[in-house]
Amino acid sequence: MSSAPLLLRLVANSVSISHRVGNIVRDIMKKGELGIIDKGGKNDFQTEADRSGQRCILASLHRMFPKVCLFGEEEEDGNDQVPADWIVGEMSEDVLRHKLPAQYANVKDEDITVWVDPLDGTAEYTQGLLDHVTVLIGIAVKGEAVAGVVYQPYFNYQAGADAALGRCIWGIIGLGSFGFEPKSPPEGKNIITTTRSHGTRAVVEAVEKCEPTDVLRVGGAGHKVLLVLEGKAHAYVFASPGCKKWDTCAPEAVLHAAGGKLTDIHGNKFQYGPTVQRRNTGGVLATPTVEAHKWYLDHIPQDVKDTLPRS
Ligand SMILES: Nc1ncnc2c1ncn2[C@@H]1O[C@H](COP(=O)(O)O)[C@@H](O)[C@H]1OP(=O)(O)O
Ligand SMILES: [Mg+2]
Ligand SMILES: [Mg+2]
Ligand SMILES: [Mg+2]
Numbered sequence: 001m002s003s004a005p006l007l008l009r010l011v012a013n014s015v016s017i018s019h020r021v022g023n024i025v026r027d028i029m030k031k032g033e034l035g036i037i038d039k040g041g042k043n044d045f046q047t048e049a050d051r052s053g054q055r056c057i058l059a060s061l062h063r064m065f066p067k068v069c070l071f072g073e074e075e076e077d078g079n080d081q082v083p084a085d086w087i088v089g090e091m092s093e094d095v096l097r098h099k100l101p102a103q104y105a106n107v108k109d110e111d112i113t114v115w116v117d118p119l120d121g122t123a124e125y126t127q128g129l130l131d132h133v134t135v136l137i138g139i140a141v142k143g144e145a146v147a148g149v150v151y152q153p154y155f156n157y158q159a160g161a162d163a164a165l166g167r168c169i170w171g172i173i174g175l176g177s178f179g180f181e182p183k184s185p186p187e188g189k190n191i192i193t194t195t196r197s198h199g200t201r202a203v204v205e206a207v208e209k210c211e212p213t214d215v216l217r218v219g220g221a222g223h224k225v226l227l228v229l230e231g232k233a234h235a236y237v238f239a240s241p242g243c244k245k246w247d248t249c250a251p252e253a254v255l256h257a258a259g260g261k262l263t264d265i266h267g268n269k270f271q272y273g274p275t276v277q278r279r280n281t282g283g284v285l286a287t288p289t290v291e292a293h294k295w296y297l298d299h300i301p302q303d304v305k306d307t308l309p310r311s
Helices: 006-031 048-064 122-126 201-209 221-229 245-257 290-299 302-306
Strands: 069-072 112-120 134-141 144-152 167-172 176-178 191-194 214-217 235-238 261-263 284-287
Touching (some): 006 048, 006 112, 006 144, 006 167, 048 112, 048 122, 048 134, 112 245, 134 221, 134 245, 144 221, 176 245, 191 201, 191 221, 221 245, 221 284, 235 290, 245 261, 245 284
Parallel strands (some): 191 214, 191 235
Antiparallel strands (some): 134 144, 144 167, 167 176
C-alpha cells in the first residue's frame, strides 16, 4: 500500500481505473452489442459501455476508498455483479512519482466528492464518432474541482490499424496537467467549439455573438476541453443547461491545473459538493487562459444569459 497522501492515491487509482474502462469501452464497440437505451431526452442515450464503465469505476473506487462520496451519471440498474477483473486496485506510478501540492496534504475522505461520467459523448459513440468519447473522473475537495482524469479511448484511431489506441490526461491544481501537448490556439483566428447534438437557439446565438472565424461542432464536454487545451479551439461555448456535474468536474480541474478557466456563462464557478444540484443550469464557458475568458463572457448577450439560471 502506498504511503502517498489520500488525494494523490485517489488520482493514481483513478488513472489506472480509466485505462481499464478504456478497454471495456473498446471491447463493447468491437463486439458491436451496444445495448442502447433511450433515456428520453434529446440525444440522451445509455449504452452497455456507460453501464459497465460506471460499474468498474464505482466498484473499484469504493473498494479502495470506502468513505469517499461517489456520484455517477448512470442510474444503478440493479446489476451489482462486477467481474473480478473490473476491480482495479492498481495505482499509476506516473502519478505517484509526483509530490502532492502542500495545500492538499491533509485532505480527508469526508472533504472529497467524486463525479464520474463513465462515457462522455455517448451520442457520438453510438454514431461511430469515436474520438469524441472520453471517460471522466472528477475529484472535488470541499466543493471545488481540484483533480481530474480525462481518458480518451480512441485517441489515434485514424492513425491506422497498428496504432496504439487511447491516452490518459490528468491534472491536479497546483501540480499541473499531464498526458498531452499544451499548445496555444492560432493567432488571427477565433475558433469556437460547441455541441453538435444538443444545439438550441441560445447555443447558436451565443456562439455567433462571440464572432467565430471557425466553429467546431463536436461531441462531449471532455473532448471539447481537450481541444481547448491543445490549441485547436480558442473557446468552448455552450449556452445550455444540458451539462451536469460529472461532465465538467474532471475537465474543469485538468484545465485549471493547466492555467485555463471553466465556468458557467455568467462567469460563476461551479460547486461540486455532495448536496449541489446535478445540472449546470448556467451553461459552460471554457478558455485556455484566465485572460481570454473575460472577452467571451462580455460577448455573450445578456438576453441569452437571462435564459440560463446561475449554477
Ligand atoms: N441536453 C442534454 N441531455 C443529456 N446530456 C447532455 C445534454 N447536453 C449535454 N449533455 C451531456 O454533456 C456532454 C457535452 O454535450 P455535447 O456533446 O452536446 O456538447 C454530452 O456528451 C452529454 O454527456 P453524456 O454523453 O455523458 O451523456
Ligand atoms: Mg449521458
Ligand atoms: Mg457526459
Ligand atoms: Mg456519460
